[in-house]
Amino acid sequence: MKNPSTRVVATIAALVAVLAFYFVLLGQRGVSLIQDGRAVPVGLGLAVLVLPLLGVWMVVATIRSGLAHQHLARRIHYEGLELDVSDLPRRPSGRIDRDAADALFAQVKQEWEEDPDNWRNSYRLARAYDYAGDRGRARETMRRAVALEKLEREG
The missing domain is CATH 1.10.287 (Helix Hairpins)
Structure with a gap:
């Protein structure tokens, strides 16, 4: 495997x-x-x-x-809309440095605020929440992204 x-x-x-x-x-x-x-x-x-x-x-x-x-x-x-985190500084554990994750989050949140009903922005925001260490909001936002994507597919 x-x-x-x-x-x-x-x-x-x-x-x-x-x-x-x-x-x-x-x-x-x-x-x-x-x-x-x-x-x-x-x-x-x-x-x-x-x-x-x-x-x-x-x-x-x-x-x-x-x-x-x-x-x-x-x-x-x-x-081609994945968050590129390959060049962000990392801790010895491999997690993204907190300041870098917060800066990424601020950028992605601004994109989301411009179009909050776009599932792509909600997905990217959920990933940014996860990188910033806020798992609860990441799950909540991912549920929203799933629901919005389903609406787009069905509508």
């Missing part, structure tokens, strides 16, 4: 398989508790059955989100 994306997909597939196995075990435990028939084990069994359902929902939501983000990344790459 020389391609890094193949390695990532294989890792994700392995983690999903492990989670599926875990969810099956939890489900079996929940069913056996419910079959006990007494009030407390039945209550615990129902509660245990909720865990695999939540887990499946979380895995599906995370994979769908990742696929949507990858779709936008491919479009941005194809259109």
Whole structure:
């Protein structure tokens, strides 16, 4: 497996398989508790059955989100609009220097303010938030970019 994306997909597939196995075990435990028939084990069994359902929902939501983000990344790459961070100074850890990331963020935010309803600007802003270390706003802005791109595709 020389391609890094193949390695990532294989890792994700392995983690999903492990989670599926875990969810099956939890489900079996929940069913056996419910079959006990007494009030407390039945209550615990129902509660245990909720865990695999939540887990499946979380895995599906995370994979769908990742696929949507990858779709936008491919479009941005194809259109030549990726943020070029190759010449920015980096810390020993490899992360972009904070001042450089903040300067990049200021530039990209200005572009976004000029056309906030363009998914490309929202995508670039989400990436700039991420480089600046604000993961919460990066996720929020990326969700907006996904929604705007979907509107553009469907409209």
